[in-house]
Amino acid sequence: MKVVAKRPESLQETRFHYCPGCTHGIVHRLLAECLDELNLREKAIGICPVGCSVLAYDYFNFDTLEAAHGRAPAIATAIKRLLPDRCLVTYQGDGDLASIGMGEIIHASLRAENITVIFINNAIYGMTGGQMAPTTLLGQVTTTSPYGRTVEANGYPAKMAELLAQSEGAAYVCRTAVNTPANVTRTKKAIKKAIQMQMKGMGFTMVEVLSTCPTNWGMSPVEAMKWVGDHMIPYYPLGEFKVKEEG
Amino acid sequence: MKVVAKRPESLQETRFHYCPGCTHGIVHRLLAECLDELNLREKAIGICPVGCSVLAYDYFNFDTLEAAHGRAPAIATAIKRLLPDRCLVTYQGDGDLASIGMGEIIHASLRAENITVIFINNAIYGMTGGQMAPTTLLGQVTTTSPYGRTVEANGYPAKMAELLAQSEGAAYVCRTAVNTPANVTRTKKAIKKAIQMQMKGMGFTMVEVLSTCPTNWGMSPVEAMKWVGDHMIPYYPLGEFKVKEEG
């Protein structure tokens, strides 16, 4: 008998504080597995966002910083410039990356910073209790779009992968999901590829992961997984939006 | 004899403080002519940036506000929401719009705010004395890229028209120049079209105008005009990047 699934070394023993069925946990594990497999744990420096995953510094088993809301890419930029051989990973939510952090993420990509961004798109502000995110879908009800998001009042949901793929400094931009075993596998592949390209110095890399927030969506974890497939993926198509060729 | 060229009503008598040959003056005049011709002077509210054109409030002959650096789109948003029948025009430089104001401009476009943005891309920070702008070309020497802009140190120049054209909330996105009489004419057409679409409530409109900064480029005004054609236009292609259909 051999163990086929267990806790990766890049994660500490600490129990996640996340709500039952929250997919933050899955993505944490995938990132940790990639770092283990690439043998980068000791070179890794993680930047945690302000969002439900703010406490990720309690979970990752490598050096981490907790960033001011939205500024993770700026922090990662400075560290990477000073320590070019380290592996810089920011982990950011949709409020953090696409709302308050829009300027920082776009400029990090334009500057072709050699960092990897894990972007958790759960179409809502989880930590603060379910307000509208830039990625909230049209019609979706949140505490700050109580009658459902409309173009007139709230504008269009931000397609960050598409937007960042425009940036010449972006080496790898991919959107995946964790709503099925197959997509979980693809997500892990994407994260690994992004980190590898970062370490090759090819430029800015980002993996947008469509995730769930059962608590603030008011669904069971299983319903939430279905909602990702039925409503999010149709608007946020999965796939690689930019893959820079080597050399 | 009839007068074929004279100062438009939407401009005050005040003398521009701009350097000799600075094209800010040309664009000021074009905007004023459009407002005159569309009979919108009394409905117009202009938001001036922080940049050489900060003093535009002394030149425009309609209500104006001077905005904090980069925040003009947020200010215009609030005013337009409260006074939906007014004509909101922000006038912003490349540092103002593409650097510190990146978040505000992208979100105004995502929200499909009914405003018109005049974006003066002169590939440099004029007011502060010639520092690198997000739009500074590769190889271009500025006071903060003294050895010429490189991808490694400074990243890629931002193509704002292309970026904002991605936004579903954008109704009209166009890039023009004022380096030839023909382009000046096209620029005026574009500004007029943008304002008309704003007043029809079609969404966010922007005209990026390739301009000159003879002083900080270290060129004569005429040389500067040629430089726009020889170096800027090849990297920043002219044309309409997004034109939303009516209805």
Next chain:
Amino acid sequence: MEKQVLFAGFGGQGVLAMGLFLSHAAMSSGKNVSWVPSYGAEMRGGTANCLVTIAEEEISSPLTENPLMAIIMNRPSLDKFEKRVKPNGLVMINSSMVDRTPDRTDLEVLAVPVNELAEEMGNPRGANMIMLGAYLEKTSVVQVEEALEYFPVIFKGKSERLIEANRKAFMAGVEYARTRM
């Protein structure tokens, strides 16, 4: 005199709602009241609690270190708050989820297996109303009859079905307190 009662339990157990109900009832019956939750939209899991202060006169401090009464819905809450209850105070315990009794001997302790009772009546989410019923029957901080009158006001906007279910649960608590304690 100001009466202060603490409601404590898991996030999902409706402890804040218990406090709210009591506050509404107290206000409706002409008293002064304040309701202070331990909030934390930025905290996940962990215990939730709220403190209700009821008085005839104007309320000075809506907070206290030593509440007169505590409604304890889970074990961690007992561990945390037992020592803080006023001498000779009252502690009501959800015995379905608390596997011990207080160590203090001066306290009046009433145990109600609200989860079991709720499951029995096929209304698992009604556990908190059961406890509330038992509490009011026992203490008359607000008269049970009064409280019942305010149901429609307090649950304004909620469906008849839900109001009825809550009333049933509430009465079951009252019943339990009358008969079994």
Next chain:
Amino acid sequence: MEKQVLFAGFGGQGVLAMGLFLSHAAMSSGKNVSWVPSYGAEMRGGTANCLVTIAEEEISSPLTENPLMAIIMNRPSLDKFEKRVKPNGLVMINSSMVDRTPDRTDLEVLAVPVNELAEEMGNPRGANMIMLGAYLEKTSVVQVEEALEYFPVIFKGKSERLIEANRKAFMAGVEYARTRM
């Protein structure tokens, strides 16, 4: 005693450079010196000026309301600064661009048509060095000979041609002061 001299003119006239040259020269000759520009990267056009303070001892205030001497390169500067020069102070005027003389009678006034002179020597940008030459010849704030020695130091990095041109212009100013004033 601290000597303070003000250089004032249009942006393009090299008034800051004049002050800088003097500061370098003064420092090289072992004096204490401070150079304070009226700065304004955020202002376009208008007048530029700088104040140079030279002293044997440590310099207390690098600023003053009433400089002992003023080098006036254009009309607006004369209008602005005439009244501020110390009683019986010295004012040197670029007569090519200032169409009036000071109203004050206590001032020592020296007019030099530096633009004409510069045009004549086919070095229009040399006007400021001409004025400087005349000024040093007149006042010996720094000895002309000393100043000449420092040319290579002060213009370090500049082309021989340019240094030579500047020296020529400087000497033309010295010449003018010797012969014509």
Next chain:
Amino acid sequence: MEERVLMKGNEALAEGAIRAGCRAFFGYPITPSSELAEYMARTMPKIGGVFVQAESELAAINMVYGGASTGARVMTASSGPGLSLKQEGISFIAEGELPCLIVNLSRGGPGLGGIQPSQADYFQATRGGGHGDYRTLVLAPSGVQEMMDLAMEGYDLADRYRTPVLIMAEGTLGQMMEPIILREPVTQFVDKPWATTGCAGRKPNVVNTLHLDPEFLETRNRHLDAKYKEIQAKEQRAETFMMEDADLVVMAFGIIARIAKRSVMDARKQGIKVGLIRPITLWPFPERIVAEAAKTVRRFLSIEINMGQMVEDIRLAVNGQVPVEFYGRIGITPNPEELTREIMRIAEREGF
């Protein structure tokens, strides 16, 4: 007795603003202020008002700058880090002399800190955390009724003095519920000829804070200074309690003031001559009341949920006449029992 409704502090404040004529809210979510935004998101569409969830606090405060420039009554709310991000904008609003309401439901700092109630933004609020010489009027409610009342009064003050008004309340005040009396909606408003609404039938208006001419910059600053001195002269507010014959004066604002009140009563029961001064305006600080008290009392005790920031204002007002002590907690709101102990400790030590 008028009909009372049980309301959360956040909702009372929001409802108060609306009854005062607030027609636009621009905000970015942050605990513990988000409920306020959520109330506005529900309500504004119903009353033809504007609610915009801004992309950031920076955008929000600049939307306030724009919104206030139209003459409308507008507001924003945030907490800790969000307030810091608004400092540039507040400085602009102060110099632009744009009336508006800014709410800080304060939480623990520095940095991301915690979401526990706090008063550690006192310096930022009263000294102007932004650049330049400016002040904001700062109101500190101590109960849910005052959350509504001060929101309404805040708008009057803002319009009267053409200045931003800041309401600073510890998170608890936003979260707690109390029965309150709903106030009548405001119907009379001052007109604002300076507003930038389009220049039809008049000369263009300009809202501007740039003054490159040094003399004019000085004139502007002296103008603001004169205004602030007038506010200091006219608008100092404080509640006093059991002050006659007091040896010891407890000073506290916000919710702590109520907790301290109970402690003062308890200490009085034990025969200690102790009174309470509760600043309602943090700026202007009620220095006259404090200075007056300093003539007769023997000692001040400042109680704050921070490291003692208000102590400076008390000492400036007392001007060395009597000692000023401090008792503070952080993150944790002290209970009446705790404060009574502290009062008794001092009373015994000093033999009051």
Next chain:
Amino acid sequence: MEERVLMKGNEALAEGAIRAGCRAFFGYPITPSSELAEYMARTMPKIGGVFVQAESELAAINMVYGGASTGARVMTASSGPGLSLKQEGISFIAEGELPCLIVNLSRGGPGLGGIQPSQADYFQATRGGGHGDYRTLVLAPSGVQEMMDLAMEGYDLADRYRTPVLIMAEGTLGQMMEPIILREPVTQFVDKPWATTGCAGRKPNVVNTLHLDPEFLETRNRHLDAKYKEIQAKEQRAETFMMEDADLVVMAFGIIARIAKRSVMDARKQGIKVGLIRPITLWPFPERIVAEAAKTVRRFLSIEINMGQMVEDIRLAVNGQVPVEFYGRIGITPNPEELTREIMRIAEREGF
């Protein structure tokens, strides 16, 4: 005499930082601080250092947060509005206890204000314009030599106390030139085991400012408070001039202090017993020196390029013993002649 070079204040400060081991500069241009960034842009590539023109002041200060976390000596510089935008970040850096150098070449405010030299950011600098209970060490040079020397000392203080150090200098100090002596480069550095550089061979390090547990948040704040008290005890610095026998004490910092010095000399020539105290650390404020002086002198005169912000610190130190007067300009730097007039006015009025 050592070899002197004529240098601009901005360049002297930048060169000082580099000689102190600064290896990364993150900034966003703003007058009058841009020259400092430009010097770094020219120099860093040559010495294998990092220069990044950030997209904004927010990005810049957060780059400082990240850069300092690696243990490197890093810095940023800005002015007025830019400093306001950095307040959130500074609060994070203070709680993260990250040593770094922040420069404010201050200009006139509020709002966009003007680019004239100013001291109106005194409150923001000394009270912590950001949220929460924190302080930054604030150094105020008064000449070009000090621009270099205090930059170097700033890094030592930052590392010793693990705290951000702010250098506040009026724009003029950055623009003016004086001959200075270049200091020897620093070669000894403290090691920083807390730095986040990758966890090879050790447990992971964490740089964090979030403390959801109230008790721990309080512990953190008390830890910072203790550190600040130690700094107040050990690091107060001021220059005194002609203080023995002085009736009137002029207090001024930065370039005004030098102008005032001349006025003091002039007034002395006219037989007035006047002295000068120049705070070099604005925080901690040199209260001991001031309190000591307050025992013997008869009056203080604070001279500032603002509306009188330092007056509060002087009054807190003097604690009511003698009167504190104020003379201020804004946007305009007063000349020695003007200050002498003011000193003489007071001297005559008071019969000194």
Next chain:
Amino acid sequence: MARGRLKFDDERCKACELCVFYCPQGILELDKHQMNSLGFHPVTITQEEKCNGCAICAMMCPDMIIQVERE
């Protein structure tokens, strides 16, 4: 004949039922008779012999409750 064996970290299970939903064999369910200190009914396996060791349950578990061994 079972090819996989599972270990559960019962105390940490949050009863989200994702594993239950995704298990191709449908052999996982919450154990209503147990409650962990978090107040959840932890998951358990009904017919161990049917487990094929595919580890999909572990892959979809956000909290790493399930350790899977395979022959």
Next chain:
Amino acid sequence: MARGRLKFDDERCKACELCVFYCPQGILELDKHQMNSLGFHPVTITQEEKCNGCAICAMMCPDMIIQVERE
């Protein structure tokens, strides 16, 4: 035979020479004999009769120095 007539606001001309460069007729130049109070040689027209009134000079002038009239 001239079709255009020009008025110059000499005092405000900044001598940038854009009009000079863009005039299709090449009939504009700086007047070296004049200097306005800004210190610039203002532009002037050399052969008025050649002006076709196309107003390109005015279109390219950033400072609205030139007013053009056409028959």
